[in-house]
Amino acid sequence: MWKQVRFGSRGEIAGIIEEYAMYADMVITLPGFGQSMNEKNYLFSVLRKKLQKVNIIQFDYRGHGDSHEDLSSTTIQSMTDDALCVVIENIKKYKPRHVYLIGHALGAIISHRIASYIQSTGLNVTTIMISPPTKELPRFQDLFEEMTLKFMKNEGTIELTQLVKGEDYYSLSDFNYKQVEYFKILGAHIINLHGQQISFDLLKDFDEISLSSIYKLNDWDTYFIIGEKCLVNEKIRGVGEIFILDGVSYYYEHPKSLDQIIIYVKEIINKNKRYHN
Structure with missing residues (x-):
């Protein structure tokens, strides 16, 4: 059963936890810019209801949703700090063996920024990047x-x-x-x-986003879920397995794409459980 929670020393970050058990694998979702913790078309809420036998954490960055502050104070660094805060608090609380970071768009970039910290704690970490930028943003x-x-x-x-x-x-x-x-x-x-x-x-901050720094081989598993109509950047190939959303650029363009994401995420998590067990 999910419950509303607050993270941070002042309770400045709003969140939801679907609690399964201590030591269970943990899923943390990272929304895109301007989105609440549920994501567009309630993607992350649906995902929370579909995944089983994992602890699932959703949260709003400061300046988003029900968290403190407004969007004017948001930077990529503040979003990264909020994600790290949520990760650290819940790693200490639940002591998972494996952490899955599921990020959409800018949230996918944030997931990459914090994955190295999680790995440095000795935990297994996997990033699942939904519709990350596949081309350099214009200045x-x-x-x-x-x-x-x-x-x-x-x-x-x-x-x-x-x-x-x-x-x-x-x-x-x-x-x-x-x-x-x-x-x-x-x-x-x-x-x-x-x-x-x-x-x-x-x-x-947006100008400084570099695909070369994101799409490189890492010491953790990376998966990409990308719309068929988006040109797959050559930098992505070889970095991780790519799953395609049929007939769309973005998942929210058709309900079937949301269903595909659920299937892909389940497949990734189940595959990793078999491998690490």
């Missing part, structure tokens, strides 16, 4: 209006509707496609970001 200076960026730099933050302009939030017909796609690659949908402030520092 934000090439994507957004120069005057808007100058204002944003001076003020520190900006309301998203000033940065990404449009009125049709259903078909996005009057939005700049490249700007919308920029945030989709990171896991966010424009409608979820409406009315929120984001920082200039965060855009600089």
